[in-house]
Amino acid sequence: MVSAESIDTAGLPQLIYRLLPELASPGECAVLSGRFPPTQFSKGAMLIHLAEGVSYELELTNTGSGVLLTGWAHADATTDCTRCTDIANIRLEAEVEAYYILDPDDAEIADHDDSAVFTKNGIIDLAEPILASLVYELPFTVLCRDDCAGLCPRCYANLNSEECSCSDIPDPSHPLAALRTLLPDITAE
Ligand SMILES: [Zn+2]
Ligand SMILES: [Zn+2]
Structure with missing residues (x-):
């Protein structure tokens, strides 16, 4: 699981989803797809624009001990070419994964695993794992073209x-x- 710590999350869109009551029982499943609005975020010195937003196809499954999120996110991003600063386009395709623990008890929180997100009320923000997975896919250098002379x-x-x-x-x-x-x-x- 990718943490969202490395990105500046201020002003990012939210995609709020209620896990309860539909996903309260083991084996329950929900499929979601859509697109969220244009946004931008920064990673280090790179400012990434997602002018067409982000499309996603996600599946949520109650596994018995929590709710597993899996799926894909796709976005056409633009940023400054690392070598020449002109506009560089990049297609980001990322596998999204997260794990939510519904109504955790104190022992679970104390013994917490970094990859799990605790939710007392079943309300989650799907934008977080989607954007974190896109950030993870970003290469260190983005070029306007492979042979950019800089x-x-x-x-x-x-x-x-x-x-x-x-x-x-x-x-x-x-x-x-x-x-x-x-x-x-x-x-x-
Ligand atoms: Zn360039
Ligand atoms: Zn010169």
Whole structure:
């Protein structure tokens, strides 16, 4: 189970669902599908926009000791390309899983397992496990295209759309730049 700790959850949509009374008995099952509204969240320095929202297909089953949530979430996301900062599109498809303990007793809470969510009243927010699973699927780098050339480290020109002449000019900040002054000028005729 993925924890939602790594994401900034302020202002995120909620998808409230009542586990009770339908899922009160072992073996009871509910199937849910839908789409929740456009949102955005951040992960580290990355701001992820979900302009089309998130579609989901979920199943909730009372297993006897709790309610197991399983299913899938899909979203088309946009963020800044890690190399050039242009818009990068990424399709996120994530397996969603969570486990809810209905009406836990004190012993269960004390001996708690990180992956379980306790609910005294059976009200849960399905947006949390859905968004957490999408965050988990995010790669460390998102590129606008596989061969993104990035920005010139010296003049910050976007090398996908423009050329710069920085590579023709010696870099005065290079640690060995001072050595050049000691060498004969081999480019001179
Ligand atoms: Zn790029
Ligand atoms: Zn340059």
